[in-house]
Amino acid sequence: MPTAPSLERAPEQKQGQEARLRGVHHLALNTDDMALTIDFYTNVLGLPMVHALRVEPGIGTGPNNRGNPPWENLRHYFFDIGNDSLLAFFEIPKGAMPKGDRNAIAAMQHVAFAATAATATVIRQRLEARGIDYLGPINVGAGTYSIYFFDPNGIRLEVSCQPKDGDDIRVIEAWTQTKTQALAELRTLKSDPAWLDKVTENLRD
Numbered sequence: 001m002p003t004a005p006s007l008e009r010a011p012e013q014k015q016g017q018e019a020r021l022r023g024v025h026h027l028a029l030n031t032d033d034m035a036l037t038i039d040f041y042t043n044v045l046g047l048p049m050v051h052a053l054r055v056e057p058g059i060g061t062g063p064n065n066r067g068n069p070p071w072e073n074l075r076h077y078f079f080d081i082g083n084d085s086l087l088a089f090f091e092i093p094k095g096a097m098p099k100g101d102r103n104a105i106a107a108m109q110h111v112a113f114a115a116t117a118a119t120a121t122v123i124r125q126r127l128e129a130r131g132i133d134y135l136g137p138i139n140v141g142a143g144t145y146s147i148y149f150f151d152p153n154g155i156r157l158e159v160s161c162q163p164k165d166g167d168d169i170r171v172i173e174a175w176t177q178t179k180t181q182a183l184a185e186l187r188t189l190k191s192d193p194a195w196l197d198k199v200t201e202n203l204r205d
Contacts (some may be wrong), residue, residue, distance in 0.1 A: 029153070075090070112156070143163070145162075182203055
């Protein structure tokens, strides 16, 4: 197995500079039918499948398990979801696990994808052509309109577009509140001024 690289502080990171995550590397979900999952994500959502592998023996049930599903040699496939991020699926043995409850604590409630208005329209047309039910478009705030539907595994998906952005989608810019707007809600959670100041220090007045 390759040697892990050093996780020492990168040379360009100055003393005291806070580390910042750079987005989602990959989101790993589960399926019991990889072929059906590939067909849906490539043909309906238009996501290219970029990597197909089998998890190495010993990773599933052996001492080297790093949090993978506890079966050996599972399929683990990856799709390009844009902005240098991946969506991945493990193929769980058929009948080995029940369907999950998306509203349970620690469960994933849904996955929302960003799209241009034109792409969102194409996806709606593909859903309609295949007889797949969807909800929307719904104005969910911040100039964003979403449609909701389920993939073949029962995973709830959302496709969100910001029509005013055209092809230059700016999700963070659209959804970042002012400090006053955020505080109106945050004060219902906690009243500690120091905590409130820290949580909102990145927001403009």
